Amino acid sequence: MKYCFGVDIGGTTVKIGLFEENGTIVDKWEITTDTSEEGKYILPNIAASIGGKTEEHGLAKESIVGIGVGVPAPVTAEGVVNGSANLGWTYKEVKKELEELTGLKAAIGNDANVAALGEMWKGGGAGEKNMIMVTLGTGVGGGIIINGKVLVGEHGAGGEIGHICVNYQETDHCGCGNRGCLEQYGSATGIVRLARQKLEQETRPTSLNKENVTAKDVFDAVKAGDEVAKEIAVEFGRYLGYGLANLAAVADPAVFVIGGGVSKAGEVLIPYIKEPYMERAFFADKDVRFVLAKLGNDAGICGAAKLILDNE
């Protein structure tokens, strides 16, 4: 039996899983992300934790394929990160350093791309080779899988779908400095922004409260039949569906997997996205499925494990 480790580095915790190569999770745990001193302890802490678990489970070093890692930053094909604000890293040779610390092979990827790989392996995209993962969280992240491989790109910035422009008339700025990014409408923050704009001038009765509305409130209200909330969902879905239609013209996927905090609203989301998508998609791209992500917080460790297994 062969094993591997999947590591998902976040700004607060590092999630780690020990996998059999068929995908079975043998063990999973978390350690705290120590971002002090430019994050210099993060990789040594991971190496120590993996070393301890290797001993605990009595694994022979030869039986371990290696370590896959997802990082919240663009990652080059050589496993180098040129800065991650969340971790305190500036220039960091993640692959090289982790291999030296552990004596194991390592493969490094961007966390959103790695999560997409996880969903393709064991989640919403299982069985497909061409997939776009759309993560609707605080921002909008993405991961594009082409013929079974993550689209990394020249600067490790492939699949940055939150920053395609879907509204050239927008006057508000996105965090990235542009105006009209998908992230300004499709993220949890974006939905709140759309809701506030709507509620500002709304006279009909609604359960939504302008002062403290959340993305969850909006979709709860949609489920309860609130007409104002439905119109907010329509606007959210139009930007998202139009944006995904543009992505499809480029990448031609078999399936869109919708994940992230906003996706916890459930199946109610799908028609709001799919209808405007179908209205705008190039004819050859209309034969596509929309599914919810299935792995939740495990997508990162699963994808990281797959990354190192594919690397063999």
Next chain:
Amino acid sequence: MKYCFGVDIGGTTVKIGLFEENGTIVDKWEITTDTSEEGKYILPNIAASIGGKTEEHGLAKESIVGIGVGVPAPVTAEGVVNGSANLGWTYKEVKKELEELTGLKAAIGNDANVAALGEMWKGGGAGEKNMIMVTLGTGVGGGIIINGKVLVGEHGAGGEIGHICVNYQETDHCGCGNRGCLEQYGSATGIVRLARQKLEQETRPTSLNKENVTAKDVFDAVKAGDEVAKEIAVEFGRYLGYGLANLAAVADPAVFVIGGGVSKAGEVLIPYIKEPYMERAFFADKDVRFVLAKLGNDAGICGAAKLILDNE
């Protein structure tokens, strides 16, 4: 020495090249595309022509790697075309049929994607692995190369960049049925449309004539310093640059290669596209080059040759 054939099937002629595996063109010629009877003679004619040239050059069958083919239609990973209006084909197993006719291995791709592969091998994108080819002709075509491989997609419709929406306010329809497609602004036809709209309400002196203006006229006038023409070029470039910024957020290329009839205007085009691109591109995508295509009409046969060589 090993050889291969590169075949570029168009609606009027089929271009064929005999290549050494290092890329040297030994011979190139054309045959007429016989689209009669649902295009049933096209592949037999190609097979006969290749057979004749194999004899003429005294090539041993073992020295021929195979035949690469570019087709004006989406092509599945299995080398199947589900209809090509230009050729008269409905369902056609191109790879299977051509292999049976010739006894050689064949690899089939969409013509725009194949031309992109050619430009990466021997043209404007030489030395790069992540490239987007933008073909500004009657329409806007494209080919996306990721890590050295063509992005084919689930339905063979990857890289259909002419049909990303760049103007959600557009009221005119594109040939595909949508409104606001890049093709409506970035193609030769699109430039004429923009020019006519401009000239309709223009009072300043200009060398452009509303009745019979062409894309070439516009860029000739730009070179001569015509202010009205320059403003048309600015509008063309803005849609194209904004569209390419969205593509970069998805595919993160090292280089954009600009080809097609419109690109014959030359280097004058580049700043009109690059400036709006830089204004809108995600920060990680700003380190990108814009170059003109170099292979002209040979891009198709070169890319087709590369397709079969990579397939080995």
